[in-house]
Amino acid sequence: MMNSHLRTIEYHRNGEALDGALVLPEGAKVPLPGVLVFHGWEGRSEGQEAFAHRLAGLGYGAFCVDLYGKGKRGSTPQECEALMTPLFQDRAELRERLLHVAQVVGELPELDAGRLAAIGFCFGGLCVLDLARAGAPLRGVASFHGLFTPPGLPTASPMAAKVMAFHGWDDPMVPPADVVALGQELTQAGADWQIHAFGGAKHAFMNPGANAPEMGLEYNERVAHRAWTGLAGFLGEVLA
Secondary structure, three states, rough: OOOOEEEEEEEEOOOOEEEEEEEEEEEOOOEEEEEEEOOOOOOHHHHHHHHHHHHOOOOOOEEOOOOOOOOOOOOOOOHHHHHHHHHHHHHHHHHHHHHHHHHHHHHOOOOOEEEEEEEOOOOOHHHHHHHHOOOOOOOOEEEEEOOOOOOOOOOOOOOEEEEEEEOOOOOOOOHHHHHHHHHHHHHOOOOOOOEEEEEOOOOOOOOOOOOEHHEEEEEEHHHHHHHHHHHHHHHHHHHH
């Protein structure tokens, strides 16, 4: 795996500072195909950066998105919920934030605006699905143990971005009915879509720190490896 470096990038929306980060492979020739990396309910995190470095190891530029605002991070479930809930309840505002950061990333000289994708985890998984629904200029989106709840807003049809969702079948936050509903929604939107459901996997299966199986939260090393391998193939297809 090639070495990579991270550079913090402050960007602004409606006068509010946001704390992004761009991760690039060392010595890579730019512009590179790029991947937006969306955080979970906790906000910008080291785990998010770790995934960005893994993407750089595959030869992509990766941008760590901040949806909450500079310095706004959750360290307890209560703090995380307080940060996420306003956006989850106002999907129109969330959509505006998502489209804004997609525009910001598209203007970075290090990245190829015509070859962008997005991945997200938990709340971030919902965010990348919302980007596809909004018709953002992305070639593909991949959701990891994301929520599938539709936003109740107009959906691009046909949906331009290819969609891949990695889902733990035992995730209590996304019952089987929601999986079927997402497939029906994406089909109706004319999307090129895939849903990979992993038996025995719970919510947060990609997060090595998830260890609350009684709450349906549990890291699964085997499934995490399978999902990341699937992502590598997906990105190789959509960003070629």
